[in-house]
Amino acid sequence: MINLIKSEVLKIRSTQVWFWMFVLVVAITTAATLGTTLTIDSSTATAGINYFSIWTNFGTAGVALVVLGILGLTTEFRHKTITPTLLANPGRWQLLIGKALAFVLFAIPYGLVCLVVNLVVAVICLHAKGFPVQFSDGSGAGMVRNFIALILLAFFGLGLGALIRNQAAGMVVGIVYLSVLNIFFAGIPWIRRVYLFEPAGALNAFTSRDRNNYGLPHDVVHVSPWAGGVILLVWCLVLLVAGGYLSLNRDIS
């Protein structure tokens, strides 16, 4: 398994995609942090500043990690490297687990970079605007959850890629779901009730401050942040198993 993970990490590192994704997550995180901190009115009292949202802003780079995850398996099918990959590792489920672990390992530095970039940019902006730097309001736990969420999103992308197999379709579905469909689901009354049980809803729950879940209406079944994390993890596993079953169990011809 260690050889398999080494091989998968080498695959990711051998192209420039990881670098451009890295640039993208730094850019998204910087933009999001600037947007949050610079728009705080200078007259706002310290007690009125939403520090939780400032310190957990780096989760916005999650979509880039979903895309990176989607590329994990779809690239193998697109360039037909799935054939030599399976010749080297004929155990298909073992391959999928190896890939998942490799992407978890690869997502860790991305998550750390996002966290640090957000921290540095936010501290500079808060200082520039004359606000004190405070880690109150559950910010520490929120940062940990956002960091874990980024890793889970890479995992989620891998499962989505395994399920869809077509690279372009996988990316479109992933981005449209997280950016558009998710918002629709949150707005449709009869879906909204269980909104926090679908993957993007669970992600929202996981990264929210508390069971209030970003002030969602009362008709929504609320879940605690860590329960949201567990729901998201279950979705990741379901996607990976379903994708592995449908995609990798097929004939490779």
Added chain:
Amino acid sequence: MTVSNQMATGPRSSDHGRIVVDHLTKTFGQQRAVDDLSFTVEPGSVTGFLGPNGAGKTTTLRMLLGLISPTAGTATINGQRYAQLAEPMKTVGAALEASSFHPAHTGLQHLRIYCAAAGLPARRADEVLELVGLSADAKKKTKGYSMGMRQRLGLAATLLGDPPVLILDEPANGLDPEGIRWLRGFFRHLAGEGRTVLVSSHQLSEVQEVADRAVILNRGRLVKAGTLAELSAGTTHAIVRGPALAPLVTALQQAGLAGNTEPDGSLRVQTEDLAQIGHLAFANQVELHELRLEEFNLEQLFFTLTEGAYQAQGFDQPPPPQHQPAGAHGTGAL
């Protein structure tokens, strides 16, 4: 011991390097791509896996390598299915298509990825690139590789684990004459090392030069398998030349020998018994300028055995064999 028993008890030492295809069948929808195919590739032999396009060669090789699930039957290497091999890359090297590379990877990166997967040192990638003559292009991205370079890179990948068994699917596809010449030398090198090689190819003359055995497939079914000597048995013809062969033709017909007169006036007689022809010529006072056995030609045998496989294709006819089967052209049969 049956194949299934072998799998239950693990590989036997006598299975080392042996490929066994046992009643293998694959159906895609209504189409039976491979139909109850059985053959064995003996350890240390070079076996040509031959058949026209669509004969089921690639499907068979992919089933052997665990990439396609058989509808029925088994295919084993060293007495085990591919997926059961403890160290697949150190047991089998396989090159299936010349386009299985990430275009942004260099040749060296491509090989190092699979070195890592097999737990091999990264320097092994450099060694095999040297072996296939790609060292100078090691750091070039594969999207810039020519077809010949891609074939070489695929062959380099098969050698990473220094496996005793090699499975090569159409390694000569897309190669220019220089590449074909290189491939011939490469085959000789592999054969000289005593590896078991199963190679599917349309370059029949190249296969004939290095192969000990051949498995001929048509429409998913086994047509013939065996050593080249076994395959040539019964297909051998005697070539007879002389200024006036008419009395000999009559004598051969009376002796019950089949054959035909070639456009250049020579006779092509279906027999290995040159003494009998010599005796009949002597007895009928026929002057002979040449009496010899026709060299075995795998290409000719291939087209004879797979006759009809190209009928529906219209254009893209196979090249005409050097010597067509008896009665195939307008000159009179004996």
